[in-house]
Amino acid sequence: MRRVSHPVCRFADSTVSVDAPLTKDTVPGxxxxxxxxxxxxxxxxxxxxxxxxTRIDSAGVALIETLRSRVNERGGSLTITGGSKDVLALIETFTVTRDGKRQPRPKRRFFEGMGEQLYTFWQHLGAFFILVADTAFYSVQGMFTRSGMRKGEFTKQCIFIGMNALPIVGLISFLIGFILALQSAAQLRQFGASIYVADLVAISMTREMGPIMTAIALAGRSGSAFASEIANMVVTEETDALKTMGLNPIQYIVVPKMYAITVTTPMLTILSMLIGIFGSLVIGVTYLDLSVGPFMDQVANALILRDVIIGLAKSVIFAWIIITVGAYFGFTVSGGAEGVGRATTASVVTSIFMVILADSILGLIFYFGGGAF
Amino acid sequence: MSIVSVTHLEAGYEDTPVLRDVSMTAEEGAITAVLGTSGCGKSTLLKNIIRLNDAWSGSVRMFDEEVMVMDEPEFNQLLKRVGVLFQNGALLNSITIAENVAIPLEQHTRLPAPVRDHLIRIKLALVELEEAIDKLPSELSGGMRKRAALARAMALDPDLLFCDEPSAGLDPVTAAGLDNLICRLRDQLGMSVIVITHHVPSIIRTADKIVYLSDGGVLFSGTVKEARSSGIEQIERFFREGVKDY
Incomplete structure (x- = not known):
């Protein structure tokens, strides 16, 4: 490829004469x-x-357009002389721009930007609650009629959300129970109260850690999968196709997942509670020299049915948060493949945040509600 | 002189053969249309010529060089002289149309930024998309995305341009404009073009030569005029049905 390294332009008065081909290889020089x-x-x-x-390509024409644009900016004009018929024909082919400048985007002031963001947030919130209402409506309706839902989808989702999540939920819960026991043992042993490790872990795993760790694992695993699946369907117009076939996408896609997550999350949470307590038992037996029998007696004495019910109630609420947030970000995707990635990330981050927020609110309600709960 | 020469090419997907014995040539400075009914292997042939798929056997020569035995850097050098318009555009969705067109220019030239910007505008204006310069592909219609992809494919004024179904999804006026543009690129830049299509009006308007694929092989190779009077019922019917709406 020929590149120009020696001067090829002659300058006389206000005329520039070019003595080389004007191609993408010579234009930079x-x-x-x-x-x-x-x-x-x-x-x-x-x-x-x-x-x-003798020869010109589109890069050469772009050079001429660049020169013309710079001269025009000063209120002047560029005239082209010479040039063979072929060269001029090619210039004509490629010279089709009307205006060399792009329209600048209007600048937004601080308060305008803030107002717009607030308005957008308000719109999102409204759309989210509409989706929640639709999901609730179709979920209740689906209990009485199965039309509009795919056969076997509930079972498939139960396997995906519940059974396939067993290993990760189990492992996380074991480690949480293990660490909780280890950390609390170090303090309680100083007072000769090692046995109370069982109480501490049992209550915290049942009321807090079990539901929340299960929810976080599900948000990362299943919530992201919901969001990306739905977003992909939106991007590839599959949801539009469902509508044209007389199917409601929420009813068809979201409701089976809603049923599945509502059934499987409490089960996973119970498993998480048991495995967490088992993790603390390992510490109790190996590190605190406690026997299995007294440890389990202590657990049984510490727990009351109310703790388990609170934990399970929380897990169901968290499950609903995960499914609705995932569905919302999936349905509101924009921007092709990158948009799907954004929707998935936003779904996971928002789900985890909302789960923790809901846990805090529920914690306050259960604490100050006292005997009522 | 042949710019692309395919000899006894056999290719397919996993164990399913698609091309059984394909031999064809595309001449320099000419528009060659590869046609045939859906599923006959047109796109597979293109993918094997530009090595997106590995052919099972046979030979593919481009610019008089055997591409099937080239190593990766050698083939990448060769690809600088080639532009490809994919069937669905294949634009990068996360960047604007202008940035899409800029990719080959930034990768393969040292053009100064102002010249590069003008060149991008020129290419987009050629496909009547100047107004969409700062838009994301997702903000465009299917036909507009196809035109933007064509602007990217011809960003470097390639010696050889492959177009996979360029007219699909375009309105008749835009399709005719695109055909006209491809003819001008051939006439003024001497660009060789291989068009994969089954759009008969486009073939009649542009093709210097056609290669008709059927049953994994080449059923006919020659000019449009020769094809229409070839006496081969399948080909004559293809043109007859195709021009009904023309």
Missing amino acids: IYAEIDGHRSVWEDTALTLDLSAV
Whole structure:
């Protein structure tokens, strides 16, 4: 490929004569040469002589357009002289731009930007609650009629959300129970109260850690899968296709997942509670020299049915948060493949945040509600 | 002189053969249309020529070089002279149309930024998309995305341009404009073009030569005029049905 390293432009008065082909390989050198010749830019009427130009491509035409644009900016004009018939024909083919400048985007002031963001948030919130209402409606309706839902989808989702999540939920719960026991043992042993590790872990795993760790694992695993699946369906117009076939996408896609997550999450949470307590038992037996029998007696004495019910109630609420947030970000996706990625990330982050927020609110209600709960 | 020459090419997907014995040539500075009914292997042939798929056997020569035995860097050098318009556009969705067109220019040229910007505008104006320069692909219709992809494919004024179904999804006026543009690129830049299509009006308007694929092989190779009077019922019917709406 030919690259121009020696001067190929001649400058006389307000005329620039080019003595080389104007192609993508020669243009960088020619542009630098013209750009460095300051007197060219002082004239308002510039002439470009192409008599010696034997070949030109679109990069060459782009160079001419760039020169024209710069001259025009100073209120001048560029005239082209010479040039063979073929060269001029090609310039004509490629010279189709109307205006060399892009329209600048309007700048937004601080309060305008803030107002717009607030308005957008309000719109999102409204749309989210509409989706929640639709999901609730179709979920209740689906209990009485199965039309509009795919056969076998509930079972498939139960396996995906519940059974396939067993290993990760089990492992996380074991480690949480293990660490809770280890950390609390170090303190309680100083007071000769090692046995109360059982009480502490049992209550915290049942009321807090079991539901919340299960929810976080599900948000990362199943919530992201819901969001990306639905977002992909939206991007590829599958949801539009469902609508044209008389199916409601929420009823068809979301409701089976809603049933499945409502059934499987409490089961996973019970498993999480048991495995967490088992993790603390391992510490109790190996580190605190406690026997299995007294440890389990202590657990049984510490727990009351109310703790288990609170934990399970929380897990169901968390499950609903995960499914509705995932569905919301899936349905509101925009921007193709990148949008799907954004929706998935936003779904996971928002789900986890909302689960923790809901846990805090529920914690306050159960604490101050006292005997009522 | 042949710019692309395929000899006894056999290719397919996993164990399913699609191309059984394909031999064809595309001449320099000409528009060659590869046609045939849906599923006959047109796109598979294109993918094997540009090595997106590995052919099972045979030979593919491009610019008089055997591409099937080239190593990766050698083939990448060769690809600088080639532009490809994919069937669905294949634009990168996360960047604007202008940035899509800029990719080959930034990768393969040292053009100064102002010249590059003008060149991008020129290419987009050629496909009548100048107004969409700062838009994301997702903000465009299917036909507009196809035109933007064509602007990207011809960003470097390639010696050889492959177009997979360029007219699909375009309105008749835009399709005719696109055909006209491809003819001008051939006439003024000497660009060789291989068009994969079954859009008969486009074939009649543009093709210097056609290659008709059927049952994994080449059923006919020659000009449109020769094809229409070839006496081969399948081909004559293809043109007869195709021009009904023309």
